Amino acid sequence: MIPETWIYATWLVKVILYLGIAFIIGGAFCYFLLGRYVEIKGTILKYITIGTGLGLFSSVLGFFILIGSFANTGLSGMWDSNYINILVNTPTGHVYIIRSISFALLLIFMIVKLSKGTIDISKTEGAIFTILLTPIVLSFSQLGHVTNLPFFAQALLTIHVLVMSLWMGSLYPLWKTSKKINGLPLKERMHLFGQIAAFIVGILIACGLSIALLLFKDFNTLINTPYGHGFIIKILFVLSILLLAAFNKWYFTPRLQDPKFAKQLGYAILFEMSLGLSILLATGYITTVVGIE
Known part of the structure; x- marks a missing residue:
């Protein structure tokens, strides 16, 4: 297999990981946001369970893809015992193992639930869930392009991943909510989410800009490198989803007592989900395929 194949495989696995953590964190947030509606709580629990499955799949497969890229002997290289023994004794291997175990325990927890x-x-269940989730969130700062940056940058990335996952992962439950409840209850929940989202977006932007300032040493790096170009594309997607979110908040939410607007909001959230997926794809691409120079 050519080296680029492993790189693109790593990219796709990373996007699956992003989706998994978003399902879990966004689902957990919406569980409490929409807790009074029995008709949506069961759906959210299944959504979180799917997220734990995606996370476990991506973590385990990501580990063996990394082995395969080291061995560079085709698919059989993914099981090369020599490279497996080497990797499991490195900090990177430790992160993969801890992340995989945490996802596996979360999956078992959700299946039992x-x-x-x-x-x-x-x-008690909420506390166990949080304890198992914490190593997964922290693991993002231990792999990738911020590992060589100061602890402050790693903390910013952890917060960035957390709030990004909360926002992106909330979109599907909100879409399902727009299908299952209507009238004033829907308006109240969407209004509350809009208020919380405004705070979330502020943190997201502050962390993202801070990390960007630490990564880009000068303006030329932003405009003259493939990483910079990919970063700009990602920012354009982010600006698009922010504009759409603002439109949903200020135009649709006040009118949700009208069923017509509730249906239109559902379409808008689906479009917001597609933009969110584009952001995750762009993020995975620039951090895996391109890489910062």
Whole structure:
């Protein structure tokens, strides 16, 4: 296999990882945001479970793709015992292992929860969920292009991943909500989400800009490198989704008591989801395929 094949495979696996963590964090947030509506809580729990499955799949496959890229002997190289032994004894290997174990435990936790047939989460279950999720969120700062930056930059990236996942992962539950509830209850929940989202977006922008200033040593790096070009494309997608989110908040939300606008909001959220996926694809591309110079 040519080296580029491993790089593109890593990119796709990373996007699956982004989706998995977004499903989990956004789903958990919406579970509490929409907790009073029994008709949506079961759907959200299944959504979170799918996210844990995606996260486990991407973490395990990502580990073996990395092995394969080292061995460079085709697909069989993914099982090369020599490289596996080397990688599991490195900090990078430790991150992959801890992340995979955390996802596996979360998946078991969610499957057991669903098998009980209850949709209410106790404080103890919430604490266990948070403890298992914490290593996964922290792992993003231990791999990739910020590992050589100061602790401050790594902390910013962790917060950035957390709030990004919360926002992106909330879109599907909100779309389902627009299908299952209507009138004043829908308006109230969307209005509350809009208020929280405004705060989230502020943190997202502040962290993103701070990380960008640390990564780009000068303006020429931004405008004259493939990484910079990809970063600009990502920013354009981000600006687009921010404009759409603002339009949803100021135009659709005040009118949601009218069923016509509730249906239109559903279409707008679907478009917002497509922009969100574009952002994740662009992020994975510039951090994996291109890389900062």
